[in-house]
Amino acid sequence: MSNESGDRTRSDEFSFFQDQRVRSGFYQVLAVAVVGWLVWYLISNTAHNLEARGMSTGFDFMQVSAGFDIEFKLLEYAPGVGTYADVFKIGVLNTLLISFFAIILSTVLGFFIGVLRLSNNWLVSKVSLAFVEVFRNVPLLIQIVFWYIGVFSLMPAVKKTLDLSFGAERLLLNNRGLYMAWPVPAEGFWMTVLAFGVAIVAALLIRHRALKRQAASGEQSNVLLLSLALLIILPLSVFFATGSPLAWDIPVLEGFNFVGGATVAPAFLALLASLSIYHAAQIAEAVRAGILSVNVGQGEAAKSIGLKPGRVMSLVVIPQAMPSIVPPLISNWMNLVKNSSLAIAVGYPDIVSLFMQTSLNQVGHAVEIVGLTMVFYMLVSLIISALLNIYNKRVQLVER
């Protein structure tokens, strides 16, 4: 230190730049300035490039009619008539459709495999371990392409169609996809639907009553059979009483292909199979880890008060395992939705292949299209993580 500063006070010497607030303010301004400059630089470059190439901006192109056809769609659409906005909607719906079915299948399969992994049967647990390791360690893209090219495209030709419904011709599989008989509701079918709704409400009421009774007196009553009977018999009897108002649209071989019923393309089947299996392997691990995270003493204590193995699981172990199973489960669902974008490899028209590839190649507008697609995925992620947060809050409340 120099001599001059000898008589200065400490606070003078550490005045300005040592002040916490000044420093934090400085760093923040610096960070914002750097990021702001970068964004401005990229935007100005983009604007310049777009102008130089004579490209227009804005979302007007969404109202222009698209010239290409779409194989698989849930909405009315015709090439040359439907707009790019329709294409976007169809892509979104297709992504949500495949994700929905794959989430259900993978969760069911994942729980099943995860429980098998913990079986005390050595062979069963090793077989499920092999399943998990094989499907976890092979890239999803290879699995998708394999299911598409190696399995569903190698199905018999139309002439030798496989009948999965044992000769009833209601469920047919060939190399062009899966053909299903499709129910067509006739006049008066709403009464059956109504009866089903009533049955659900009644079953819930019965369950509520039974729980209340158990809480008050400790007596347990088996409501499962009663509810099941109610759920099946009531709608069925109404259905037959109103004269079976339901027709079946059955696929029929006409010329070179089947017509009628509902068709599922091989690409959809391949995507469904691979997404479900890949994520089932991941979910199985989450389920296993969750069940193992429950203290062994819990299961032993439950056994010692005389609960049967099934009830030990369902009343003691699983409820405590759920808080550690659900978060990875939900993040797996989120990954599944994102991974469904690999549909592009097999030509299933999801949002990425329809909108980000085909539409972008047709109309340009890269910035708008990429932005819209990403916003869609971000929204889905936001919704799913909101679900997770709600669940976590509930679990935390229960805990303390």
Add this chain to the structure above:
Amino acid sequence: MAIVTLEKTTARPAPLSETTALGWLRINLFSSVFNTVLTVISLYVVYLTVSSVFTWGYLDATFIADNRRECYKNSLTGACWAGIINWFNNMFYGRYPDAETWGVNSAAVILILWMAPLWMSRVRGKILIAVSVVVFYPFLAGYLFAGGAKSLLMNIMVTGAIVAFALNLLNTLAGLFTDTSIKEALIKVLGQSTAAEGTQRKVLFALLVLCFAVVFTLQSNWLVTEVSWTRWGGLFLTFVISGIAMALSLPLGIVLALGRRSELPAVRVLSTGFIEIFRSVPLITVLFMATTMFPLFMPDGFFLNNLVQVIIAVTLFNACYMAEIVRAGLQAIPKGQFEGAHTIGLGYWGTMGLIIMPQALKHMIPNIVGNLIGLLKDTTLVSIIGLFDVLGMLRSISKDVPWLGLHKEPLVFGGLLFFVICFSMSKYSRHLEFKLSAGSRR
């Protein structure tokens, strides 16, 4: 009164059910009727799978043929591995010229030799080894891959890499045979072990400069044939993309994670936004963004090739996942560590660099390996946007005239390849997790 025997009672043999194979079978496979049924069902499933795969892949398979028709002549139902064997080189090197593949191979060997000492307990100076790999190796490997004339920077870095690699080898030998670091070994060889520390340092520095100068002049005449990146492909390209992305995304991820945990609101919001945006979209959309939007971002006359675009996209994407791993590692550090570091007068960077990060990295290593596995698997997506990585090469086999329509075998082979790599990595990571948790395990 007490009954005392003077001899020790010999232990009774364990019950048969505990020691014999039959007893093991009974306990583990046939303990109840239900278990027996399960065993029989699983045995049947295993039999079906193994026998069909074995018949298809080995018994009925064709290994030597010139085209697919010959395979069919041999067997209609078996696999046609001849196509894979025929394309072996392409699968690993893509369209890299055959005469130049030694460059790729030697880069791989150098990397292995360079990194191997990290796993040897007798070798000293592991941190320096790791740093030298990250700083110098990419330049040497890059030059071996791409070749061509060297710029001044390239000359310096290649020289640095060669010197560092040679020193590393010597250091490994010194560690293995004399259990010292190269520094001590050299001092001993030069007969300076009694000299003052300053003299020792000067001698070593002079030696290093001399080495550098000699290698610099020698290597300036060294010229590798230029190979355009468009000819890179196969597993080699997969490793290049995932390797660079991994090396870059770790530091970027650390910065993002520190930003997200920062006390400065503006920094926190910016990092969190960046991380969450990239984590909520699929990789394929980021890749499409890279190929369609990056050209628009660039200033006039500046052009990024496809490979660089892809690497940037994969790095940005992976860095966000890495940031979350780092954040989880940081969260596992008790608050007392931060406070302790502050008490002894360390500032932010001192606290992070000397106290927190070294501890947090230990927690993170298994997750980082997991991320590397995921990255390697995700790299297959670049085949969708037209790069010929290993999956791209495998899928082009079916378009090659002699092997037209050979789809299944390449995919099965690719699956097997990835399985071997990823499975062994995940096993290793689990072993590492076990080893690193030794301190907290009782």
